[in-house]
Amino acid sequence: MTALEAVAAHLPRRRVPIEELAGHLELSSSQVQVLRRVRGLSEVCRREAGELPLDLLTAAVGELHELRGREHLVRHVLYARGVPVTTPFPINPLHELCRRAGLAHANAFTVTHHACATSLLAIDLAGRLLLADGDREALALVVAGETIFTHDPRLPPDARVLGEAAGACLVSAGGRRDRVLAYVCHQRGDLDHWLTTDPGDFAERFAREYRELLAEVMLAAVRRAGLELDDITLVLPHNVNVASWRGVCRVLGLPPERVMLHNVPRVGHTFAADVFVNHRSATELGLLRPGDRYLVAAAGYGATFSAMVIEH
């Protein structure tokens, strides 16, 4: 059974209030007020000037203390990236990361096109690669973390406010910690503003269907794990905003306090790294006890909606 052997995250120290981002993101003062008062956004993590994706990823792997001394067991390194194209060809932070981390022997590649839900796909794929290899001792490393290098004015205001952080996760095919019980993914290629040169009403359509589609995969994952929603101790969300999660909770009949929204106002949405950032926070806050079943959920433009049930 696929298991998360260890999870780490790197949060840059710099915090930027959303008001400071307003000019660059073409947000009016009233939009900023809505983001703060209704959406629950406050400030976001941002890297220091000059730092590149490689620096964030290196820092996250550096936090993964359980990797030390086990580098030789790592067969695969998967970079779970939400944005399909982020660096000039052929620059590739992944392979320099592997060299720095003593993982140059591993097979390292990027997996993408699941937007901010790509890290869940990467965990599922990593577990299957290890199983197929047949080496019970072998490990895979999944990393996630992106920097904001451009601004897309076609996105709705709350989707323009993003944080920067990175995460790293050691995956095994037979571990006992954080065992993956189910994974569900629903892809909707029609809900993509990059589909054609005219995005049309994509934002409205995405917003209209978002809550139902995310709730659907969450419920499907719970049932696939042979559980009911009441069996789920905690939901680790993607950190888009508080209001949309309240909406998803209403669809599911899930008490909102079961969703860990701790990082929405202080870290922001960090692409595919949210999963690992929130996992680390949940562990540090003592929100996960042995035996707890928790649900990780993420979605992103493109569009992909994913959920994973894990037993701590």
Next chain:
Amino acid sequence: MFQTGPPGLPEGGGVRISRAERRVFGESSELATDPSLRPYLTDMVGAYGLALRDPVFEAAAGHSYGEMAEPLIEAMVDADTPVDLLVLAHGIHDVRLGRSTATYLSSRCPGNPLAFAVCDQGVAAPFSALRAVHAYAVTGGCRRALLLVAEQSALHYEPAGPARVPDRHAAVAFLLEPAAGAAPLDVRQRAVDPGRVREVLAAELAELLPGGGPGATVILGSDLADVADLANLAGLTGLPAIAAADEVVVAPAGQPCTGVWWELAARLPVGDEHGRQVVVAEYDPVLGYLCTTTSPGAGAVPGPAPVGARGAA
């Protein structure tokens, strides 16, 4: 919707290629004229101090893997035989920068398969994609899969390092199905220093072609041929498996990522009455991956480890 519980333990069998299509695209995509292209690339390359290439913008050059893959999907996958996994592998990036093209293709493909892209690994990416297909197949994650390997030839900025830019837009698609008793694909990847490529390749081929190569076709990536000095007959000394092969093909240098797959697609189906075996070997000189795959012939016996993750050699 893709739904899975814990992956199943690996079953024997693996996958085989049941069909292939290949295509070149002479025209550019309309998406290459999207006004969002320039500001996106300006921001992306600016952090690395690279210059844009205005003539490439003016020519509206470039293609999108979505539009390149669609006709291949149409030609290969029908509603009666849907696929449940689609993997897109590429080297150079798409001209449609922000689109999650694999997800888009899922919506255009019978079966609405789980779809994702594998990249950032140079010429090794299609081999990793093939291993991903194998991994899903043997752990109960899919039955029928489509592998797409694509590359487009427009780079709108000065490359950030040594890299071969394709000289044409090309895509190759493979339909993969359960081997069902036939010998499955065997995919191997390992990190190898350039100075040892020839030696490691010789050992690998000795395993893949235990009979020494007669009756087999060997397809070599152009970089591999250069690095291992295999571009001429004199270079074959010490590599008896290649020297004895019925056919040795060096993939076109202008198709750095699709080249070997282009040649493989032209030689399918394998496993005919003559038991012809096709071996594909590729090397990425920048990242140092040596990759091989073999489509065993009809008479071949499945090996003990269909897909091997190998450590540094």
